[in-house]
Amino acid sequence: MPATPNPPSPRGSSREKLLDAAADLITRLGVQELTLDAVAAAAGVTKGGLIYHFKTKDELLGALVERMIEQLDQRQRAKAAKRGTAKSALLLALVEETFDMSRSEKQLLTNLLAAASAHPHLLGPVRKLFKETYGELAEGGAEAGLALAIAAALDGISLLELLDFHQFTKGQREAMRNALHELIAKLA
Numbered sequence: 001m002p003a004t005p006n007p008p009s010p011r012g013s014s015r016e017k018l019l020d021a022a023a024d025l026i027t028r029l030g031v032q033e034l035t036l037d038a039v040a041a042a043a044g045v046t047k048g049g050l051i052y053h054f055k056t057k058d059e060l061l062g063a064l065v066e067r068m069i070e071q072l073d074q075r076q077r078a079k080a081a082k083r084g085t086a087k088s089a090l091l092l093a094l095v096e097e098t099f100d101m102s103r104s105e106k107q108l109l110t111n112l113l114a115a116a117s118a119h120p121h122l123l124g125p126v127r128k129l130f131k132e133t134y135g136e137l138a139e140g141g142a143e144a145g146l147a148l149a150i151a152a153a154l155d156g157i158s159l160l161e162l163l164d165f166h167q168f169t170k171g172q173r174e175a176m177r178n179a180l181h182e183l184i185a186k187l188a
Contacts, residue, residue: 014043014045014049014053017043017044017045018040018045018050018053018054019060019063020043021043022034022039022064023064023108025039026064026108026112026115027104027107027111030111031061031111031112031114031115031118034057034060035057036050036051036054036056036057036060039060058119061112061115061122062121064112065112065122065126066125068108068109068112069126072097072129073129075097076093076094076097077093079092079093086187087136087137087140087187088187090133090136091151091180091187092184094133094154095177095180095181098154098157098158099173099176101158106162110162110164113162113163130155134148134151143187146186146187150183150184153180154180157176
């Protein structure tokens with residue numbers, strides 16, 4: 001039986017409170033309006049308390065991206081685990097994440113993507129997640145091509161909407177979801 005994790009320390013909860021405040025500010029105002037003073041005020045801590053955890057805005061943004069990627073990966077893995085161990089389980093979880101992401105999470109991701117143009121190093125954890133996910137999907141012989149194509153299609157759908165190149169209607173989204181489910185069933 002795994003050991004029960006220790007409850008978060010006050011420092012850990014302060015760090016999370018700061019990341020939550022930063023995420024909220026970025027979602028509402030964009031990265032360009034993010035300042036250490038604004039994050040400290042929104043989190044109800046002193047600027048010194050913020051600087052204890054994050055010396056710079058860049059460090060804060062990096063920690064926020066890492067946390068988001070970790071949460072996204074954990075959420076996808078948990079959804080996949082409920083469906084079994086097959087490659088199709090991960091793809092079904094990716095479909096769910098793509099089509100059911102909240103409006104606020106989409107806005108936060110959009111604003112962080114915009115920040116990546118000025119801070120390209122923020123993409124390191126994102127690249128790592130993609131490398132792991134696509135690497136996992138690439139294993140398994142003849143089915144690998146279809147699995148990779150489905151994952152790439154899902155990422156394309158997400159990026160089209162996040163970058164506001166195209167917003168699919170509810171009907172279009174449902175038709176794509178159904179088509180992807182039919183393709184994924186061929187992998188099972």
